[in-house]
Amino acid sequence: MTARRRILQGFLTAAAVAVLSPFINLIGYFYRKEETSVRRQKIANLKELSPGSYIYFSYPATGDSKVDNDPFRQYVLIMTRDGQLRVYSRVCVHLWCLPAYIPTRGQMICPCHGSIYREEDGVAVDGPAAYQSYPTNALPMGRIEVDENGDIWMVGIEGRIGYGREWHALKPEDLVKKV
Amino acid sequence: MSYGSKTMRELISNLWKWTVDRLERTTIVVYKFTVPKQYVSPFGFLGTLTAIVFAILGVSGAFLMFYYRPDVELAYLSVQEIQEKVPFGFIMRNIHYHASNFMVFLAILHLYYQYFSGRYKIKNEVLWVTGIVLGVLTVLEAYTGYNLIMNQRALLAVNIGMGLTYSAPLLGPSVAPILLGGGLFDLVIRFYALHVFILPLIMLLLAAVHFPRALVIDFPIISAVVGVIFISAGLFPAELGIKFDLTRGIVEVPEWYLTAIYAFLRSGTERFTAGALLPLLFVILFLIVPFVDKSRKLSWRDRPFFTGLGIASIALIAITTVWGFYVDFTKETAFDQLYIEPTVFYGTIGLVTLASFYATYLYMSRMRRPTRPTPTKPVILSPRASANIILVLLVLIALAAAATFYTYSVNLPNHSMFYLGISFFLFGLLLHVYRHALYTGERLRAQREQRAETIAQ
Numbered sequence: 292m293t294a295r296r297r298i299l300q301g302f303l304t305a306a307a308v309a310v311l312s313p314f315i316n317l318i319g320y321f322y323r324k325e326e327t328s329v330r331r332q333k334i335a336n337l338k339e340l341s342p343g344s345y346i347y348f349s350y351p352a353t354g355d356s357k358v359d360n361d362p363f364r365q366y367v368l369i370m371t372r373d374g375q376l377r378v379y380s381r382v383c384v385h386l387w388c389l390p391a392y393i394p395t396r397g398q399m400i401c402p403c404h405g406s407i408y409r410e411e412d413g414v415a416v417d418g419p420a421a422y423q424s425y426p427t428n429a430l431p432m433g434r435i436e437v438d439e440n441g442d443i444w445m446v447g448i449e450g451r452i453g454y455g456r457e458w459h460a461l462k463p464e465d466l467v468k469k470v
Numbered sequence: 471m472s473y474g475s476k477t478m479r480e481l482i483s484n485l486w487k488w489t490v491d492r493l494e495r496t497t498i499v500v501y502k503f504t505v506p507k508q509y510v511s512p513f514g515f516l517g518t519l520t521a522i523v524f525a526i527l528g529v530s531g532a533f534l535m536f537y538y539r540p541d542v543e544l545a546y547l548s549v550q551e552i553q554e555k556v557p558f559g560f561i562m563r564n565i566h567y568h569a570s571n572f573m574v575f576l577a578i579l580h581l582y583y584q585y586f587s588g589r590y591k592i593k594n595e596v597l598w599v600t601g602i603v604l605g606v607l608t609v610l611e612a613y614t615g616y617n618l619i620m621n622q623r624a625l626l627a628v629n630i631g632m633g634l635t636y637s638a639p640l641l642g643p644s645v646a647p648i649l650l651g652g653g654l655f656d657l658v659i660r661f662y663a664l665h666v667f668i669l670p671l672i673m674l675l676l677a678a679v680h681f682p683r684a685l686v687i688d689f690p691i692i693s694a695v696v697g698v699i700f701i702s703a704g705l706f707p708a709e710l711g712i713k714f715d716l717t718r719g720i721v722e723v724p725e726w727y728l729t730a731i732y733a734f735l736r737s738g739t740e741r742f743t744a745g746a747l748l749p750l751l752f753v754i755l756f757l758i759v760p761f762v763d764k765s766r767k768l769s770w771r772d773r774p775f776f777t778g779l780g781i782a783s784i785a786l787i788a789i790t791t792v793w794g795f796y797v798d799f800t801k802e803t804a805f806d807q808l809y810i811e812p813t814v815f816y817g818t819i820g821l822v823t824l825a826s827f828y829a830t831y832l833y834m835s836r837m838r839r840p841t842r843p844t845p846t847k848p849v850i851l852s853p854r855a856s857a858n859i860i861l862v863l864l865v866l867i868a869l870a871a872a873a874t875f876y877t878y879s880v881n882l883p884n885h886s887m888f889y890l891g892i893s894f895f896l897f898g899l900l901l902h903v904y905r906h907a908l909y910t911g912e913r914l915r916a917q918r919e920q921r922a923e924t925i926a927q
Contacts, residue, residue: 321647321648321651322647322648323647323651323652323656357541357542357543357655358652358653358655361542361652361653361654361655362653362654362716363650363652363653363654364652364653386625386626386629386719387625387629387716388716388717388718388719389716389717402717402718402719403716403717403718403719403804404719404803404804404805405803418805419805422738422805424740424741427633427637427741451636451643451646453629453632453633454632454633454636454637454646
């Protein structure tokens with residue numbers, strides 16, 4: 292092959308790459324934007340909460356009831372019995388049922404197979420979820436911020452819903468920020 | 471009148487010839503369709519049968535699409551509507567469901583027949599590899615299909631599938647959200663897109679490569695297979711299950727072609743290893759067989775090692791499938807009922823697989839080359855006997871058809887499917903006897919002519 296032909300072929304390849312390069316982000320089509328970007332959403336105010344109280348809410352809320360009622364968007368905001376704020380995904384990491392928070396016990400208990408999660412860090416302490424290996428034995432957590440007015444904002448998710456959370460890596464109190 | 475009908479017939483035959491001539495310019499002439507004039511063993515054309523069941527699935531699936539709603543809340547209700555309210559809906563859904571089971575079953579049979587007869591070697595490697603990929607896609611297609619119902623069993627399967635995807639190293643965490651989207655409301659639509667379009671499209675493209683050029687279209691067997699699908703639909707009508715409910719725990723077992731994987735998951739083995747790595751190893755084993763078994767020997771008799779391996783793999787599938795269905799109801803909680811003790815589990819599957827390999831290998835290496843078996847004399851019916859059998863079959867088919875109509879009219883659709891299956895099966899038999907009568911008739915005529923000739927000489 293002559294050198295000129297080889298150079299021309301190089302140009303052709305470069306041109307093809309340039310034309311196709313905008314499609315490199317096509318993979319992004321398959322991800323919902325809200326899953327990949329930070330979204331601030333007000334959940335409640337500190338005044339509405341007392342130790343042992345909780346609020347169920349959906350995140351990210353869209354106003355579309357079909358979307359907002361999806362189990363994978365259900366969260367619970369808890370003020371633990373010793374006054375800590377925590378947000379957990381409500382989807383049990385065992386078989387996706389929705390555990391309920393029981394203030395008197397300070398635990399979330401799954402109605403289906405009886406998995407029990409601690410209120411302080413969402414780690415399963417009993418039931419089938421507790422037998423699952425790390426990191427699939429803890430509920431995903433919400434990252435929250437509390438501003439000077441006492442408003443509580445959810446700003447992100449730590450962990451994978453219905454799967455688990457790398458809870459050795461991050462302390463639950465690090466997910467609560469005062470701004 | 472007779473003149474008119476004659477020209478009509480001519481016109482049609484001319485049009486047919488005209489079309490056939492022009493088809494020579496298309497790819498369809500590449501395929502050589504053979505309609506056997508005599509009985510041939512259906513093991514040789516299991517692939518065509520699988521493709522025909524795939525076509526049945528396409529048609530019945532298209533019917534279902536008119537009523538199905540890919541919506542997290544409405545999906546179950548729409549399947550319920552198809553099942554209970556839509557005319558023929560119950561039957562259409564059962565055809566689709568049972569045909570899917572048969573497709574998986576026929577594909578497995580096809581795989582093993584080709585394996586034992588060494589058809590994966592000598593320039594057949596591409597056929598073989600595309601076939602294995604098609605088999606995996608068939609199972610994925612069936613999996614995405616039964617999840618669309620959104621009942622408890624579907625949620626269990628989706629849960630296991632998502633867990634496996636998430637636990638995959640490297641790619642898992644970024645691939646899982648593609649399937650899941652923003653939640654179950656996205657998942658059901660994405661599975662629907664995969665089930666009705668993306669996976670079938672890939673399968674069709676692969677099938678275009680996988681099809682050998684000679685295709686056997688054997689109507690008696692096709693009719694019998696359709697009959698068996700209807701009979702099994704009548705005997706075991708597809709159930710609706712319980713609508714998925716995230717506050718209620720029940721013990722569910724997946725479809726039979728996935729219980730083997732389920733058994734591994736239930737033994738407490740690490741999730742990704744149990745549910746993805748081991749099945750993948752199994753598939754890879756089949757993928758590389760043509761590149762490992764380089765001998766030019768085709769018959770299973772001449773390849774004791776690979777025959778042993780094939781038998782061992784069948785034993786492995788069988789024992790793990792049985793384990794997957796095993797539920798210990800003496801235990802109290804759902805979790806304990808489903809737990810499989812790993813030492814017992816791996817002990818039994820190891821023992822059974824190794825024993826079946828060793829026994830096959832030992833038996834075959836001691837087996838002497840068989841003396842050519844005396845060919846069994848084929849049953850030959852006189853044309854008169856054939857005609858009588860056809861007449862009897864005709865009466866039976868009429869009875870079965872009447873039963874089909876009657877049971878349908880009194881709202882017993884599963885009985886109706888059963889009788890419809892019987893009539894399809896008998897029709898297949900009738901076609902076979904008809905073909906036999908034509909064939910023997912021709913032979914008798916030829917013999918008679920020959921005899922007349924020799925006498926004349």
